Every structure is written in structure tokens, then in C-alpha cells.
Amino acid sequence: MQSPAQPRTLARHLADHVGDQVRLAGWVHRRRRLAALTFLVVRDRSGLAQVVVRDEDVRRQLDGLGEESTIEVRGTVTSADQAPGGVEVIDAVIEELGAPAQTPVVALWRPGLDATLPILLDHAATTWRHPRRQAVWQLAAASMRGFRDTLHRAHYTEIATPKVVAAATESGASVFELDWFGRPAYLAQSPQFYKQTMVGVFERVFDVGPVFRAEPHGTARHLAQYTSLDAELGFVHDHRDVLAALRDCLAGMLEAIGSDAEQAVELLGTRVPEVPAQIPTIHFREALRLVGAPDDEPDLAPEHERALGGWALAEHGSDFLAVEGYPAAKRAFYTHPQPDDPRWTNSFDLLFRGLELVSGGQRLHRYDDYIRALELRGESLAPYETYLDVFRRGIPPHGGFAVGLERWTAQLVGAANIREVTLFPRDLHRLTP
């Protein structure tokens, strides 16, 4: 780049510089050669800028610069009612910042993105550049910020947890094994143990990071690595306190989307939900009754969840519904029973538009209760030794939840497959890019 002295102007700010000589930098988004001029659209992180080129030398230069080539443009900003944003750049001089780019596999300049999922994913480095794809990720990024900011305001402490562990804490079936200096070790399926431990230190903690599930099936809603937004809080009365914390997180995530990603919401036409001050909550028994399922069903099927989502919208005008009291048999052993009837638990699932988005609840906090719970399930205590010891050290009544970032984003934008909203998905078949 010739002269770093001249500050760069972003596409979005061009309208503030009518009459000025500016320096744009970005990608060749589109070229259209007409008889007497070439329209060049430059894309940068802020949006698109139109450049009108009449000089024959510059037009020939542009002919050799394929879409996605990176360039600098020096020119003069002028008003142009017919141009996007009401301005365009004229008398342009163009400098190439690298070699001309190869032609993208999909036309990024078309408003729609017409590509199969394998194309989207195999060529992620390019396809994420499409404004609609960028917008999707901006919702995800804003959600992470909103989650953290909400918890920071509520005096939660961020923690960083090990992703390699000596034993599987959740279920042993779907865990990745690795070679740890000659010993077997496992990728962490969740930060569950660590966040419970750290409740003993900071009372309220959160962790945003990757978790790993060796799911051997390739469904549209499972990934082998996903981003888990985890929170855990101590000194709760029961799972309703946990649900209230989750409610505030969701509201904060949507607030951040509103402030960081307004353009993205508009471009995608995303229907941003309202989070009720109190999320409508029904008991699992009642949920079964509502969907007409037998009262000994141990879990909700996807079609049940969809029906309940419709019910919550019709009955409460809410995109969110909490189902509490799941049967003990279907929840992790650390789940706190419902005090008045231990067939049920102080746990919940949160449905968002009829899809399970979050699992949470109150956990056991007494050592003896853990021993009893594991014995009742006929599980060996040995793999949980380190975990269990923590509960002899003074852990208050507590609970927590985990939001899957990708599932949240997918449901928010109505993506058919969770891979569409994941930067570089990992699954049974996919280990690149």
C-alpha cells in the first residue's frame, strides 16, 4: 500500500465525504462492464460502495481483477441518487493488494445464496463472505457478547476449564479418546464438573467454549464440536432461580443482537423474539397431557416439542416455554429431585419456537445424595471420585444451564441444518476445512 498516511474510509461512511478524495479498501464484490463505463462494487466490513470507472486503462485493469480480489481505490466521492447509499466514487485509481482472486464457487454478489450445504461447507472460506452468511454469524457473535455481558453485570465470574479430562462426566458412550503423553484421556463433553466446583469459589460462574460429543449420527441438529454457553449459580432456592437467570441471559443476547447486528437482522428478515419477564413454565406431566401423550412417556418427542411451542405462542404469546420436572430416569445423575415427589426433578428444558434449546436445573449439592444417586443407577463411583470429593468441601444449593450457540442461532434464523450457522462444522464426516 503506497501511502498509509491517507486514512481509510469505510463504505458505510462514504456519504459523509461528498466532494472529498478518499481511500477505500476491500474486495471486488462485483464488476459490470457497460459500453462507456464499468461499475465496480467494493465490499468492506461495513458494507458496499459503488465506484464508476470511465478511464479505459482502469477499466482494462478491472477486467483482470476477478471478484474477491483485494484492492485499494482512491477516488472522489460524489452524490448519485441512483447509487446505493446515495453516493458513488468517481475518477478512481485502483491498486491491487494481492494477486487476482480465483473465481468464487458461488456468486457472492447475488442477493440470494443458491448453494447446496456441501458447497457452503467445503468452501467456507469463501461462502462466509456472502452478506447473508456474514449476517448469520453476526447474530451468533452478538449473542455471545450479550450472554457474557448479562452475567458480568450480575457479578458472575468467567472461568476457563480443561477440555481434556481423565474420565467422562456425562455419559461414557459418546466421548472422544486421545493420547495424552501415552495415557488415555477424553475430550470434555461439558464443563459441568468445573462449573459446579467453581460455584464453591465464586458462587456464580460462566464459561463460553467448545464441548465435544462423539455423536456417531449425522442429524441436522447435532455437531461433534459446538460452542456451549454455560452458567452455574449458587445459593439458589430451586431451579426456578436458575430459569430466571437463563431468562435474563436470553434477553441480554437479544438486546446485544439489537445493538450490534441491526443490519444483519434487517437483511435476513429475522423475527427477533421478545423474552417475557417470566418465561411460561409447565410441568412435564402437564406437557404430556397437553400433547396427548401417555402419562408414562419418559421424554418429549420432537413433534411434542413443536406442539408445545405452538401452544406457548397461542396461549402465552411467547416464543419460549419452559418444561420443568422431567422424570429422574431421563436426567443426569446430578439432577436434584423434586422435593415433594422424587419421581420428578427440579430440572427444565427450555423450548424456543418448539425446539429444545437449553437444559438446566438444580443440581445435587450434598455428597451423600450423589452417592445414593449413583448407587441407585447401579453406576460405579470410581470414575467420579474427584468429582464427588468436591461435595464434601461445602458446595451450596446450586444449579445452572447450557445454551448451545449453534442451535440458538439456527432456530433464530430458521436454518434447516445447524451446520449452516457453524463457521467450520465438525461431525462424523467432516474434519476440514
Add this chain to the structure above:
Amino acid sequence: MQSPAQPRTLARHLADHVGDQVRLAGWVHRRRRLAALTFLVVRDRSGLAQVVVRDEDVRRQLDGLGEESTIEVRGTVTSADQAPGGVEVIDAVIEELGAPAQTPVVALWRPGLDATLPILLDHAATTWRHPRRQAVWQLAAASMRGFRDTLHRAHYTEIATPKVVAAATESGASVFELDWFGRPAYLAQSPQFYKQTMVGVFERVFDVGPVFRAEPHGTARHLAQYTSLDAELGFVHDHRDVLAALRDCLAGMLEAIGSDAEQAVELLGTRVPEVPAQIPTIHFREALRLVGAPDDEPDLAPEHERALGGWALAEHGSDFLAVEGYPAAKRAFYTHPQPDDPRWTNSFDLLFRGLELVSGGQRLHRYDDYIRALELRGESLAPYETYLDVFRRGIPPHGGFAVGLERWTAQLVGAANIREVTLFPRDLHRLTP
């Protein structure tokens, strides 16, 4: 807990409630039984509260409640000049929230924490509760927030990157192998490839997350998993733009420490550095000359770094010093050469108080340059195929850096071993807790 109706009062807010009946909740931090009364200190996330118990039944109850048991205390706040914070709680009724805790391996109520490193780490669940340990982590947590907030304000986009990859991007030697549905795969040593790729999408990106190095040696400054604060930015002129971005991040991290962790800084007596508006920068050649090393030394030894740290402080009054221009042979193949002399590179290390804290620099952005760089090193192109293809797709001139969170915190508080500032360290020997 009997009545959730009465709101909880935090220890730090007791002074606002003189004369009131309050509900405290927390840990038994310390008990001192005197002839006519028992002093109870309750610890919660905000600090310590003194409770004076004269009732014989309650005193007997406390005798059975070891330190670290979780309790609720209902009592009346009264002024007491001799008490910490000028208030204490009297006429207390105590409710146990779990079974009495086992006696901690270290006395958490003592101002100092006198324990060997193995004790600290083996009993992390308890030892992190010591106020000095808590304070150390609060500096780390605030630093993460400050890093992200700084970049968010500068319009960087947060990304989430795969932690399992098909090929090692840095050096093949120190990589963990795992079984990915029957295929070999590797834990990511850095998000380098992904952040460069995403510069092609968002121009400016950051990623805070775990990275993995199979370091077979147990030094005081290496971990097998650490938290990497990664940033990458496009459309730079050279590495100096990258260094300026790093400078702002460090300033933001320290600002967040000032606002989130003031108490922690005070308790630890941490000397919080000033970040100069421009970090003093010297060329690698000049650094060798300053420390009296031969001018063909390829790298700086730890004692050289210490000497340079002393020089920066004496000469520039700065705890930070950037050394730029490292010899190409000692930097990763993706490092951009110094345009006027390709023996050197457009890269830098940032020393903080004489210790290398950050590596960064400008990267290659042209496909052909990558091919040449790998060929020059005699490296096969095959494992880099996906990586290299990205540079045919239009990647602007760019660069970035990575701050090791644990190394930063350790140097900030003067910890002798990086494991002291890591919640649950992982290394050659340590896979639990």
C-alpha cells in the same frame, strides 16, 4: 432454605443495613470460640462478614460446623467499630445448607496461603477459595473481558474455531493425536488458519479459547492447554499496525482490571503497569547489540529478555518492549519478510517485564509467497492444502497476535509458576482434577 421471600444481603452491603434484620448466605470462613461468645466469619462472593454468637445452642451448632460448611445466617446488623467493615451481625440464627464440610487441607482463613504447588493444584476445588487465589483469577477474568471489549469497540467480530483439525498447522512435533470416528485427528495448536481465513470475511476477528501443545517438558511457563487471546486484522500496512492493535488490547485489559478487580489488585499488592501510548520498539539486531550477544544469534535467550526488560524500564519507563524483525529462520513459515531485507521479518515479540508475552506480526497474504516459503523450508505442501487455497481467494495484507492468558496473569502477579494462575492446569503429569 426456609423462606426465599427475604432477600439475601451480601457481606459487602451489610453496612447499609445497620439496625435491619438480614439474611446472609455463604461459607463458614472462620470460627473463634471464646469463653462467652463465638466469633463467626462468613465468606460470600463479595467478602467477609463478622457474626457474634452468644446463644449457647447456636454456639454448639457452630462447634459442629467445620470451616467451609455452607450456611444461612439470619440476624441483626449492628455497628461495631472493631469489626471489619464497621458492622457485625448479632442475635444470629443459623441454618445449614448442606452437611458440614470436611476440614480444608489449607487454612483458608489465614491471610497468607502457605502451601506447596502440588497441594494447591491437587486440592484446587478448595484452594481457589482462598481470597488471594480468588483475587488472582479475578485479574485473569477481567483481562479476558477487557480484551474482548476493546476489540468489540474496534469493530472486530468474535469467531469460534474448530479445536480438532485434520493436520497440524504450526509444528508437527508437539501435537496431540486423537481418534476421530476411527480416523486420526489433532488438537488445534492455535486458531491461526481460521483467524486468517476469517479476515477474508470480517476483516477483523478475535477468538478467546483453549489451545493445545503436547509439550513433553514440565517447565514453569508451559502448559499443555492454555487460553489464547487471539486477534487478526486485515488491510494493515505492516506489523506496526498489528502492534498498535495489541497495545490497545493491553490497555483495555488493564482498564478492565481497574474497574472489575480493584479489590483484587489491592489485596495482592499488584503493580498494575501503564501501557505507553506507543510501545517502545527496537529491531532484533539492536536487541542483540544491547544485550551484548553475537549478531548471528537466531533468538533471544530468557536472560536476554530480562536484560531488555530492564533496559526498557530504565530507558523508556515502560514495562513493555516490542522487539521487531526476528530472523525469518526462527518464525513460522507464514511470517511476512521485512520488505527491504528478507533476512528479517515483519514480526515482533512483546516483552512484559522482561518475559516474552505475545508473538505477532504481519503474515504472508499471497498464495505464491506461501508456496515459496514452504519450498524454501523444504516442507511438503500437502498437509497445508486447505490452508493454502484460502490465499487464492483474496486475502488482504493482514497480521495478528496471540496473548497467553496464563502467562500474562503470572507475570502480572509475579507468580513463579504458571500453574499457580491456571484454574485446573494440564501438563505432562497432570490430567486431574
